[in-house]
Amino acid sequence: MLKRRTLVAFAATALLAAAPAFAQFQERTIKFTNGVNEDHPVGVGVKKMQEILAAKTGGKMKINAFWGGSAGNDLQATQALRAGTQEMVCTSSSPLVGIVKELGVFDLPFLFANEKEADAVLDGPAGVYFNKKLEEAGLVNLAYWENGFRNLTNSKRPVAKVEDFEGVKVRVMQNNIFLDTFKALGTNAVPMAFPEVFTALETKTIDGQENPFVTIETSKFNEVQKYLSVTRHAYTPFLVLYSKKLWDQLSPQEQSVLREAAMEGQKVQRAANRELNEKSLASLKAKGMVVNDVTPAEQSRMFAKVQPVYAKNVPTIGAEAVNQVLDALKKARGK
Numbered sequence: 444m445l446k447r448r449t450l451v452a453f454a455a456t457a458l459l460a461a462a463p464a465f466a467q468f469q470e471r472t473i474k475f476t477n478g479v480n481e482d483h484p485v486g487v488g489v490k491k492m493q494e495i496l497a498a499k500t501g502g503k504m505k506i507n508a509f510w511g512g513s514a515g516n517d518l519q520a521t522q523a524l525r526a527g528t529q530e531m532v533c534t535s536s537s538p539l540v541g542i543v544k545e546l547g548v549f550d551l552p553f554l555f556a557n558e559k560e561a562d563a564v565l566d567g568p569a570g571v572y573f574n575k576k577l578e579e580a581g582l583v584n585l586a587y588w589e590n591g592f593r594n595l596t597n598s599k600r601p602v603a604k605v606e607d608f609e610g611v612k613v614r615v616m617q618n619n620i621f622l623d624t625f626k627a628l629g630t631n632a633v634p635m636a637f638p639e640v641f642t643a644l645e646t647k648t649i650d651g652q653e654n655p656f657v658t659i660e661t662s663k664f665n666e667v668q669k670y671l672s673v674t675r676h677a678y679t680p681f682l683v684l685y686s687k688k689l690w691d692q693l694s695p696q697e698q699s700v701l702r703e704a705a706m707e708g709q710k711v712q713r714a715a716n717r718e719l720n721e722k723s724l725a726s727l728k729a730k731g732m733v734v735n736d737v738t739p740a741e742q743s744r745m746f747a748k749v750q751p752v753y754a755k756n757v758p759t760i761g762a763e764a765v766n767q768v769l770d771a772l773k774k775a776r777g778k
Contacts, residue, residue, distance in 0.1 A: 623756065656723040
């Protein structure tokens with residue numbers, strides 16, 4: 444009986460101790476939107492965020508997530524954040540270039556060789572630099588998550604060296620840097636909305652397209668594409684953004700717990716994304732796609748071939764932003 448009373452007393456003391464801590468938090472339901480489905484690795488990151496918030500705020504701060512663009516596209520959501528009519532969005536950097544031109548650096552080709560380099564740049568001073576630019580535009584970036592590396596598929600031949608790009612008709616995003624990149628590599632680059640791509644590949648209107656492994660598998664491009672070349676020609680981060688207007692209304696404790704939740708979410712989201720990409724690659728091989736790697740030497744040749752893309756677009760992006768990334772890369776590579 445005494446033991447039971449002691450346990451009850453201990454629990455009561457713990458609750459009393461927790462009460463002042465939770466008193467720092469207001470009841471908040473945070474609207475969080477994104478364009479991917481809940482089974483995407485972003486879903487793993489959001490779940491971790493929800494767990495952290497529940498534990499640290501006594502359930503007072505909650506995330507209400509909307510998936511698959513069901514609450515509008517990422518650019519619309521980002522503008523809602525700037526206006527202070529929505530709290531959060533997880534979006535890739537590409538749609539934000541019209542708001543923060545410096546983010547165009549992440550569309551530049553063959554920038555990162557691997558995930559380790561990308562992490563070193565995004566989680567270091569260069570990432571802080573872009574965060575400041577975002578804040579000036581009314582957006583608070585809580586963490587860099589991962590969309591990942593893009594790779595080329597086509598129905599004509601393996602692309603193992605620069606010359607193999609020649610004459611291949613490739614769909615690219617409606618993005619000038621991607622268009623410039625694939626033209627510089629010698630392809631016939633065709634800008635096209637994503638929903639049209641499968642049919643265009645099936646009817647041979649185009650020969651190929653480029654996307655991360657997960658997207659290639661989930662879009663069933665293996666049914667209309669024979670060759671998958673691991674070009675890793677572009678790496679795209681996801682950004683977990685909060686409205687600056689609404690952020691400024693939060694207490695320091697609320698801001699701190701949101702940053703912590705987003706950073707914990709980063710760990711599991713990146714890990715899940717990398718694991719899923721490996722699984723998708725293995726699955727695409729098993730489904731009959733002919734997969735080839737690109738050697739570091741050939742990737743260097745490809746990088747040399749796209750230098751005019753840098754020359755043309757760096758002035759628009761801003762030399763300062765590009766140098767932030769290139770300097771961080773030198774450090775990451777030990778140069």
